[in-house]
Amino acid sequence: MDRLSLTFSALADPTRRAILARLSTGAASVNEIAAPFSMSLPAISKHLKVLERAQLIARGREAQWRPCEMKAEPLREADAWIEQYRQMWEERFDRLDAYLMELQAKSADAKATSAKTAKAKKKKP
Amino acid sequence: MDRLSLTFSALADPTRRAILARLSTGAASVNEIAAPFSMSLPAISKHLKVLERAQLIARGREAQWRPCEMKAEPLREADAWIEQYRQMWEERFDRLDAYLMELQAKSADAKATSAKTAKAKKKKP
DNA sequence: AACGTATTAAACCAAATGGTTAAATACAAG
DNA sequence: CTTGTATTTAACCATTTGGTTTAATACGTT
Structure with missing residues (x-):
């Protein structure tokens, strides 16, 4: 799948957009990210994998935690695409x-x- | 599904983005739209339905033709969302x-x- | 070594996606 | 009213998606 499609389809889910909104205020652990949602942890884990594949987040390792941070870079391309039609x-x-x-x-x-x-x-x- | 998710998931497909690119240069019939693609007509018809549901296109009636025209309005909201992260x-x-x-x-x-x-x-x- | 916490993997399921072919519909023109 | 053209619907299929529950893994602590 091309980058642009990956980006747009990652953004096409309210849960994932909410996760990005949260991460835009700073890195967080999976549990912290999951807290606001009435959804199982594995479900969140899957959403994170989608965001990671779209390179909208990156994950580190600290002991048993896998802190996530947002990477907005792919949004530049998405923005450029939309911009054509402004x-x-x-x-x-x-x-x-x-x-x-x-x-x-x-x-x-x-x-x-x-x-x-x-x-x-x-x-x- | 919310408007923003509808918009982003409509954009998450290269065929549909190409259709929009085509329509941004003026209205076209379904056959005209389908021409550049190596894909059956019903497939294109489905893509058009997705774009219509996202209100990215609108369709008229002229005899047996159903001309499509682009409606960029939903892109405004998508742009605004992305803009937050500029x-x-x-x-x-x-x-x-x-x-x-x-x-x-x-x-x-x-x-x-x-x-x-x-x-x-x-x-x- | 055993326990607790954080996270992911596996197996499963229902529904949505993206495509196909074959049939139905809508309309214009002979 | 039959034929031809434009488009959609129906039925089908494989794959993906978004969720679940139940293990498994990784690491720190006792």
Whole structure:
């Protein structure tokens, strides 16, 4: 599986996102991580393995503890992927688009105005 | 399933991400979408259903065609979630952190410097 | 050596995923 | 009304996922 798919599917679970939220405030043992959840320890252990495979966490060894710490690096790639589409959801863009649509509709009879609008749509503000 | 999980798991598949990339350049029919893939039409149809459930696409009706268009809205939320962790992966931050670590190490004998360093670490540059 | 705590592994299960092929549906055009 | 094209549904299959319970392992303490 590619890194991006690994990252996204690791993030596609609320338990795992909560674990990352916890770990973003500092390293923790498996028991500490498991505490807030009404779920067996092995279940948490499996979630940690998923996060580890996606390289969103790394684990150390201290006596019988396996402290986990977050590694945000993979999120950079995920962010970059999503970023491509930012202008598609940004309000400014939507508003401009709506405005241009409106202009275009109103100018059904005024060809000159319609041409100007089409030109304006090409620009990415 | 919550919106965020729906979004991330929809994105956790390279075929679906490719479909979105295609649709970001304009609406398309199912056949057009399917063309680049060596996969049966029903398989694509299922992927589209996943994207639709995540509200990443919307479908119209035109005769026997069901044109799909991308709706980036859910990406806003996904972006916001990831954004929380931006400073954890940004290089500037890592460099500063490394620099402060270094300072701290060198000042093992100079208490005053160490105090300044700790204070500096609280700020988010 | 025996016990207690922290964690993982094994075996199992139900449900979801990602794919297939073959059949059904929806609509346009002869 | 039959045919052709676009798309979805149904039935099926293998694999993965997310959980369980019951061992097993690893290490510190007594």
